[in-house]
Amino acid sequence: MSLAGSYRLRLRRKRLLAKALLHQRDLRPVKLRVETIRRNTVLLFCTLRNERVRLPWFLQYYRDLGVGHFLFVDNDSDDGSREYLAGQPDVSLWTTKASYRSSRFGMDWITALLRRYGHGHWCLTVDVDEFLIYPFCETRPLRALTDWLDTSGIRAFSAMLLDMYPKGPIQDQPYREGQNPFEIAEWFDSGNYTISRNWGYGNLWIQGGPRARTFFADDPKSAPALNKIPLVRWHRSYAYISSTHMLLPRGLNLAFDEWGGEKASGCLLHAKFLDTFALKAQEEMARGEHYADSREYKAYLEGLKEQPDFWCKWSEKYINWRQLEILGLMSKGNWA
Amino acid sequence: MSTGQGISTGQSTNTGQGTNAGQGSLGFVMLCHTALHRAGQVARYWAERGCPVVIHVDSSTPDAKYNQMREALADLANIRFSPRHICEWGTWGIVAATQEASEIMLRDFPGVRHVCLASGSCLPLRPVDELREYLDARPRTDFIESVTTADVGWTVGGLNAERFTLRFPFSWRTNRWLFDTYVELQRRLKVKRKLPKNLVPHLGSQWWCLTRQTLSAILESPQRKAFDAYFRRVWIPDESYFQSLARLFSANIESRSLTLSKFDYQGKPHIFYDDHLQLLRRSDCFIARKIWPHAHKLYATFLHPDAASHPRAEPNPGKIDRLFAKAVERRIAGRAGLYMQSRFPNSELANGRTAAQYSVFEGFAQLFEDFDTWLSRVSGTRVHGHIFAPERVEFAGGETVYNGSLSNSARLRDYNPRSFLTSLIWNTRGERQCFQFGPRDNQTIIPFIAGDPNAQISVISGAFSVPLFQSNLNFSEIRAEAARLQRIEAEMLTLLRAPDVKARVRVWNLAEFVENPMEPLQMIVDEISPRSLRRLTEVPRLTDLTGFGQFLQNLRNQGMKPELMGDFPAGGEMPGPGGRRQRPYLVR
Numbered sequence: 063m064s065l066a067g068s069y070r071l072r073l074r075r076k077r078l079l080a081k082a083l084l085h086q087r088d089l090r091p092v093k094l095r096v097e098t099i100r101r102n103t104v105l106l107f108c109t110l111r112n113e114r115v116r117l118p119w120f121l122q123y124y125r126d127l128g129v130g131h132f133l134f135v136d137n138d139s140d141d142g143s144r145e146y147l148a149g150q151p152d153v154s155l156w157t158t159k160a161s162y163r164s165s166r167f168g169m170d171w172i173t174a175l176l177r178r179y180g181h182g183h184w185c186l187t188v189d190v191d192e193f194l195i196y197p198f199c200e201t202r203p204l205r206a207l208t209d210w211l212d213t214s215g216i217r218a219f220s221a222m223l224l225d226m227y228p229k230g231p232i233q234d235q236p237y238r239e240g241q242n243p244f245e246i247a248e249w250f251d252s253g254n255y256t257i258s259r260n261w262g263y264g265n266l267w268i269q270g271g272p273r274a275r276t277f278f279a280d281d282p283k284s285a286p287a288l289n290k291i292p293l294v295r296w297h298r299s300y301a302y303i304s305s306t307h308m309l310l311p312r313g314l315n316l317a318f319d320e321w322g323g324e325k326a327s328g329c330l331l332h333a334k335f336l337d338t339f340a341l342k343a344q345e346e347m348a349r350g351e352h353y354a355d356s357r358e359y360k361a362y363l364e365g366l367k368e369q370p371d372f373w374c375k376w377s378e379k380y381i382n383w384r385q386l387e388i389l390g391l392m393s394k395g396n397w398a
Numbered sequence: 399m400s401t402g403q404g405i406s407t408g409q410s411t412n413t414g415q416g417t418n419a420g421q422g423s424l425g426f427v428m429l430c431h432t433a434l435h436r437a438g439q440v441a442r443y444w445a446e447r448g449c450p451v452v453i454h455v456d457s458s459t460p461d462a463k464y465n466q467m468r469e470a471l472a473d474l475a476n477i478r479f480s481p482r483h484i485c486e487w488g489t490w491g492i493v494a495a496t497q498e499a500s501e502i503m504l505r506d507f508p509g510v511r512h513v514c515l516a517s518g519s520c521l522p523l524r525p526v527d528e529l530r531e532y533l534d535a536r537p538r539t540d541f542i543e544s545v546t547t548a549d550v551g552w553t554v555g556g557l558n559a560e561r562f563t564l565r566f567p568f569s570w571r572t573n574r575w576l577f578d579t580y581v582e583l584q585r586r587l588k589v590k591r592k593l594p595k596n597l598v599p600h601l602g603s604q605w606w607c608l609t610r611q612t613l614s615a616i617l618e619s620p621q622r623k624a625f626d627a628y629f630r631r632v633w634i635p636d637e638s639y640f641q642s643l644a645r646l647f648s649a650n651i652e653s654r655s656l657t658l659s660k661f662d663y664q665g666k667p668h669i670f671y672d673d674h675l676q677l678l679r680r681s682d683c684f685i686a687r688k689i690w691p692h693a694h695k696l697y698a699t700f701l702h703p704d705a706a707s708h709p710r711a712e713p714n715p716g717k718i719d720r721l722f723a724k725a726v727e728r729r730i731a732g733r734a735g736l737y738m739q740s741r742f743p744n745s746e747l748a749n750g751r752t753a754a755q756y757s758v759f760e761g762f763a764q765l766f767e768d769f770d771t772w773l774s775r776v777s778g779t780r781v782h783g784h785i786f787a788p789e790r791v792e793f794a795g796g797e798t799v800y801n802g803s804l805s806n807s808a809r810l811r812d813y814n815p816r817s818f819l820t821s822l823i824w825n826t827r828g829e830r831q832c833f834q835f836g837p838r839d840n841q842t843i844i845p846f847i848a849g850d851p852n853a854q855i856s857v858i859s860g861a862f863s864v865p866l867f868q869s870n871l872n873f874s875e876i877r878a879e880a881a882r883l884q885r886i887e888a889e890m891l892t893l894l895r896a897p898d899v900k901a902r903v904r905v906w907n908l909a910e911f912v913e914n915p916m917e918p919l920q921m922i923v924d925e926i927s928p929r930s931l932r933r934l935t936e937v938p939r940l941t942d943l944t945g946f947g948q949f950l951q952n953l954r955n956q957g958m959k960p961e962l963m964g965d966f967p968a969g970g971e972m973p974g975p976g977g978r979r980q981r982p983y984l985v986r
Contacts, residue, residue: 253802
């Protein structure tokens with residue numbers, strides 16, 4: 063990369079950080095417990111709006127993995143999410159009525175919190191419907207992974223978004239609070255992903271899966287990106303560019319091996335396609351607060367009307383991380 | 399009394415210095431720097447079972463933690479703490495610390511016959527009595543991995559013999575630039591250090607178990623000053639000081655370490671977790687490193703007072719070796735043909751473009767009426783139609799979605815044809831894929847296939863004209879289409895004939911293929927399924943080509959030049975047997 067090119071990226075990063083600082087003022091603390099954060103605590107950062115029914119399982123899942131503290135930004139929920147989170151002993155909560163869209167879809171808020179509280183910690187940035195799977199996650203806590211990443215000198219861990227879906231129309235099996243969403247959405251696409259390199263930022267651009275297959279078959283370019291780098295040993299000078307798809311400085315995006323080897327990686331199981339989805343899609347369409355004019359939701363609503371079933375006879379039923387490893391969706395790398 | 403942890407209850411049988419004569423024959427020197435509570439736990443385990451322990455704690459570890467550890471172990475009479483040194487990786491400090499701690503061991507515990515060097519992240523896998531018995535049966539043997547530099551393949555960073563001939567005054571960790579520059583400078587100036595007399599450099603694992611005789615001979619050697627001065631400037635002396643000197647003083651070296659310790663490709667030790675329990679148990683090794691400090695189950699199991707051992711055997715870390723070797727291989731070589739979030743090889747890498755062998759057929763489906771069903775029958779493979787066809791992906795059996803949930807949408811495929819093909823081959827590994835290709839199809843994939851050693855490409859050039867010959871189009875349209883397809887196919891053939899092509903390419907023109915179709919078909923099938931080397935008993939039905947020569951002549955008459963089809967006599971009968979009979983000959 064040319065000197066001018068890297069300088070441009072540096073400016074870009076500084077601008078992102080400045081914007082985050084600006085948007086920090088949007089945030090009003092509801093309940094802060096940040097003083098309980100210890101030097102080695104793994105932190106989780108999350109923005110949400112009206113996700114009350116999902117929260118109990120979400121918190122439970124990440125507590126079991128060993129997340130030590132949760133930092134939430136509530137974007138004006140009115141379904142009790144805020145009150146529920148404020149009552150949790152390991153949660154720090156901010157709230158805001160400001161626009162999700164104009165804060166770079168929540169990333170400005172998260173960047174501000176990451177900069178303030180994440181420095182020096184392993185930080186996991188996810189949505190409430192994203193569940194991290196990594197090699198050996200059944201037997202080794204998150205701390206084992208982050209310790210290993212530390213000793214290997216790795217600062218960022220990639221986890222591709224894997225869309226999970228139920229068999230049959232998504233409205234058929236209602237999701238109960240506290241339920242494992244993957245009891246319902248237990249299917250996924252194992253081998254229809256397209257990958258290309260994004261030379262500007264050095265990351266991989268992954269698309270495909272059930273959404274591309276059903277909603278974007280006519281316009282594959284617009285299909286949502288699935289590459290994610292959610293787990294990073296944060297430094298206050300880092301910034302996410304677009305969602306958690308890529309970061310600056312760009313060296314953090316090199317989570318893949320170019321010479322044939324495999325680096326360690328995980329998956330984010332995406333529990334988006336539950337019965338709550340149709341409702342969400344309508345609400346978000348009305349708000350128009352989502353990426354690219356809510357194009358995704360528009361496509362969903364159109365698609366959902368005619369063909370509400372993602373399942374096909376080649377759909378793969380989720381078993382465990384080893385299955386994902388064998389299928390080549392994630393890798394142990396040299397972690398054994 | 400049983401707290402579940404077991405080991406910290408202090409209710410063990412032999413507290414203090416060896417209560418019977420044989421008990422004190424084995425002592426441990428421990429080098430610790432982090433997770434001192436774990437190191438303390440292990441030290442207590444050994445000390446309570448009659449093994450004296452001398453502990454060295456890195457002086458960069460906070461004093462508070464050091465004092466905490468001293469206090470926690472204060473009740474044990476056979477534990478000593480040695481003066482603290484800074485133990486930066488690759489520097490002399492580690493050796494100095496080991497020397498001093500060993501001296502204390504030999505001085506304070508005269509009953510000790512074997513001294514074992516361990517780290518704070520080591521864990522005994524078998525009861526210490528078994529190790530003691532093992533050593534009692536080999537009272538004169540030194541267990542130290544010690545290999546000459548010429549035979550070592552495992553050093554990381556390119557410094558091998560140069561470790562001993564150059565000087566390394568700068569820190570690799572904190573002053574990498576100075577370190578590298580100084581190494582380079584010495585290479586340029588061809589500096590060579592003089593080795594102390596008699597010394598032959600040897601390398602090996604840092605974790606050894608030496609007899610009192612050998613260890614004291616090293617420490618009390620009249621030449622020690624010279625040795626120390628020399629090794630002070632050697633790179634990573636902790637892997638060479640004792641390993642080299644033992645060769646001078648030991649009568650009986652067994653060149654292996656009793657401590658199971660594996661290194662990955664970056665030279666970092668592999669770490670053991672709770673889920674390695676069974677593997678560690680079955681290894682029959684005495685000590686393992688390094689253990690993750692939070693591996694509660696491992697510590698609880700192996701330090702448990704009743705940790706029973708199954709029938710004794712020689713240490714056999716084979717399974718663990720394989721596990722780690724596989725992990726390193728996965729990191730370095732990866733799985734061929736897999737493209738995913740953490741493996742995306744540069745496209746120039748020809749090896750492993752795809753996961754398995756596959757076959758591409760151009761012109762066969764046009765020339766034979768039932769080519770795909772025939773091929774799948776005789777070769778036992780999956781035969782698709784034109785999977786790069788402009789309308790849709792023609793998966794075998796007309797499936798709309800295929801293995802791995804690949805869609806038959808042409809748009810999705812054309813968005814990234816390379817991902818499409820590599821996914822298809824990856825998803826179906828274990829079953830050979832064959833597909834048809836032609837000049838009507840998306841040609842952008844050709845360079846990728848041509849550079850792939852897994853591809854077997856068979857082309858009957860000019861066969862694209864057969865469907866036109868049979869079609870019901872106006873002749874001017876036929877002519878235009880024939881010219882277009884011929885141009886595309888000619889371009890493709892140019893690509894396939896380039897010198898850097900890695901695929902196995904075979905090209906026949908239509909005329910020569912029709913003349914003798916059996917031989918090529920036999921060859922292709924033999925290559926696909928080499929084990930079933932048998933004569934073809936059944937051949938696909940050749941399409942009726944009566945009048946094809948005249949058709950080509952008509953094209954010529956209209957001003958087009960059909961080149962790729964070969965020589966068909968104008969207006970005459972089809973050449974060769976294929977034309978006169980509906981099926982080609984079977985050569986028996």
